Amino acid sequence: MAHTPSELIVLIAGPTASGKSAAALRLADALDGEIVNADAMQVYRDLRTLTARPDEAEEAQAPHHLYGVLDGAERCSAGRWARLAARVIDEIRGRGRVPIVVGGTGLYFKALTEGLSPMPDVPEDIRGQGNRLFDAVGAAAFRQAVLSRDPGMAHLEENDRQRLIRAWEVHEATGTPLSAWQGQPREAVVSGEFRPAVLQPPRDALYARCDQRLEQMLQRDALNEVRALLARKLDPSLPVMKSLGVPEFAAHLAGELPLDEALALAQQNTRRFAKRQMTWFRGQEPGWPVFETADDLVEDLLSASS
The missing domain is CATH 1.10.20.140 (Histone, subunit A)
Known part of the structure; x- marks a missing residue:
């Protein structure tokens, strides 16, 4: 079924390290699209490397939205994200372009596609x-x-x-x-024709990517990012303080773990997190098509959008 750009909203979900961001860039180029973040950690401006936010070269290839827009001292619920995303999506469509929402936070996608229960602000x-x-x-x-x-x-x-x-x-x-x-009826936050896809490489390949990516992060400035975050002395219950790699590398910086053990623990916890993400999408969005490779996902979305 063909969609007009004004109604189409592409959704690319999947576990961490699955290659979603690269697939989104390819689609943005092909569809004249703009990319909207749906990752709960990438909304924070802290930890650019450790949360695998797009780098400057990637951001130069297509407009990116909702990356690094909140301070780590804030909390971003699914409802808050969905309202921000709805505003951005409307702006993108107003420019005659295609919103491409990409990330691994299932509750964010659910809020966007199913709407929100009316919920009060908490002082x-x-x-x-x-x-x-x-x-x-x-x-x-x-x-x-x-x-x-x-x-x-x-x-x-x-x-x-x-x-x-x-x-x-x-x-x-x-x-x-x-x-x-x-239990109250959900209120839609955005209207349109959602075109969802889940990128889920074979488990062994995905786990190897998780391990390799953390090693590469350490070779860049991941450790310095964690050091700078700890220096802020934020509330340890904040989401950013629980980001993958933060507790493990914080333990190393405190002298509690050798670096190789901190890395191995971070890799193990990342693999477990990826497994939970795969389980979530399989159970919560069983109708979403699943692709093992970015090539197949991109080809399918392009053919359905033409």
């Missing part, structure tokens, strides 16, 4: 209370406190700090359980 002072209470009572007790207010959050595990705190905050701020807010 900053309450957000601080949630973090302090979690640290004071521990994960197990905090989870029980959340469930006593909102049994609908029973699917959250103790280690899901961010979502547990979010559930506590929303109830504290509004008196209404988060599950009740989530």
